[in-house]
Amino acid sequence: MSLFSIERRKVIVDHARETGRADVSELSKLLKVSAETVRRDLTSLEKSGLLRRVHGGAVPVERLGFESDLATRSTRMIEEKSRIAEATVKHLENAEAIYIDEGAIFQLLADRLYPESPTTVVTNSLAIAVSLAGRPNVEVISLGGRVRAKTLGAVDFWAIEMLETMVLDLAIIGANGISVRRGATVPDAAIAEVKAAAIKQSRRRILIADHSKVGADSFVRFAALDDFELFITDDGVSPEHADELRASGLELDLA
Structure with a gap:
């Protein structure tokens, strides 16, 4: 591979990580x-x-060396994430104690959460805790711990210790990579531990993520796909990936 090819591909990766997406037409003009x-x-x-x-292009894979921040995630695939959030609300089934994960898609879910009966929301996301505080019929429990600058999510011993004292009706969990072979994965072990603890303490578990995460693998596995009763994603997932996930026994809801 020529030096120019190496430099060009570095520009492509940097552009994808900065903007959240690499579009073929845009890169063609940028790189001439x-x-x-x-x-x-x-x-x-x-x-x-x-x-x-x-x-039409590509999105960055979030592994050990790279993880996008909350601001970038909040501008990426908003239409798809909004549909997923709306579909997720329909599956709450009167759960009284719900764990809501950190991330942009979960902020969209929180924006749509207006329960008719008293509901306790446990979250490690500072942004979600603030947005739900004072919401009618919602009591918020914000997990303690070290706050990660990229996601404003609390992790480490204190968050896990709090979760281990709880019995939750439902955990709604996200992942950076979702595949039949490796399950649900994230780029950071500290995040993985909190997600695994929430799954362990919950009677029901739903996995949600946009289609760009399907077929990808991140660094640390925190759950097998059969730990979840349902995976909600958008209809941009490829037929091949959808068939593979269904064949594994995982129920899909394509929003």
Whole structure:
């Protein structure tokens, strides 16, 4: 591979990580190369585990060396995440004690949470705790611990110790990578431990994520797919991935 190819692919990865997406047409103009050259670069970067191909381009894969911050996530795939959040509300089934995970998609879920009966929401997300505080029929329990700057989520011993004292009706959990082979994965062991603790303490578990996470693998596994009763994603997931997930026994709701 030529030096120019190496430099070009570095620009592509940096652009994807900064903006949350690498579009073929945009990169073609930016790099002054053909769309076919960009597609070859994206294919190579996907094989290297740095990007994940989606329709019209690619998105960054979040592993040990890279994790996008909450601000970036809040601008990525908003329409898809909004549909997922709306679909998730329909599956709460009068749960009285709910764990809501950290992340942009969970903020959208919290924005739609207006229970008719008293509901306790446990979360490790400072942003979600603040947005739900004072909401009618909602009591918020914010987990303690070290707050991660990228996601404003609390992790480590204190968060896990609090979760271990609770009995939850439902945990709504996200992941950076979702695959039949490796299950649900995230880029940080501290995040994985909190998610695993919430799953352990919950009677029901729902996994939610946009389609760009399907088929991807991050660094640390925190759950098998059969730990969840349902996976809610958007209808952008490929038929091949959807069939593979269903064949594993996981129920899908495509929003």
